[in-house]
Amino acid sequence: AEVVDGSAAMWAARLPKSPAEAARIMAATGIAQSGLTAMVEALRPGVSERDLLAAYLEAIASRGAPTPPTEGVVCATPTTGPVALRRLATAAPIEPGQLVVLDAGGFHRGYEGGVGRTWVAGGGATGGHRALAQRCRAALDAVIATCRPGATGADLIGAWTGTGEPLPPVPLAHGL
DSSP: OOOOOHHHHHHHHHSOOOHHHHHHHHHHHHHHHHHHHHHHHHOOTTOBHHHHHHHHHHHHHHTTOOSOSOSOOEEEOOSSSSOOOOSSOOOSBOOTTOEEEEEEEEEETTEEEEEEEEEETTSOOOHHHHHHHHHHHHHHHHHHHHOSTTOOHHHHHHHHHTTTOOOOSSOSOOOO
16 A cells, blocks of 8 residues: 655645536535525524524525535524624524624535625614624734735734734634
């Protein structure tokens, strides 16, 4: 048996994608978008995260993807205090004005695509919602600007924390 150098395999995976691979990623993203659309259409005060998860699962299954890439698809955040993200959906009713994180993904022929959005249950973003969105956008923009060849994870963390935001409970970036 031949031993494969893990770093060589990683570098090969990082190479530009072929047109066929790009098409599969785009198809997977289309599946994810259909799941996101289903959740947005079902989102209103009184529904639960599990209701939204069910709408997502039905939508991606109807597109030929019966398994989501992750369990963490929907999370209604607390209305006061720090934003806390959970990965498992609950049956608690979503309250008017609650921020709801929707993180839809899809698989297609071995490739994954994903889309994510945060919505206000019942619509009507407040000044506080808009201020939070601006802070998050500034921190995210700082991380994106740092994503260059040679950048390290420490560089990304420094870019985020340099905006004054605490580190989130999820990775700032992932991928090959």
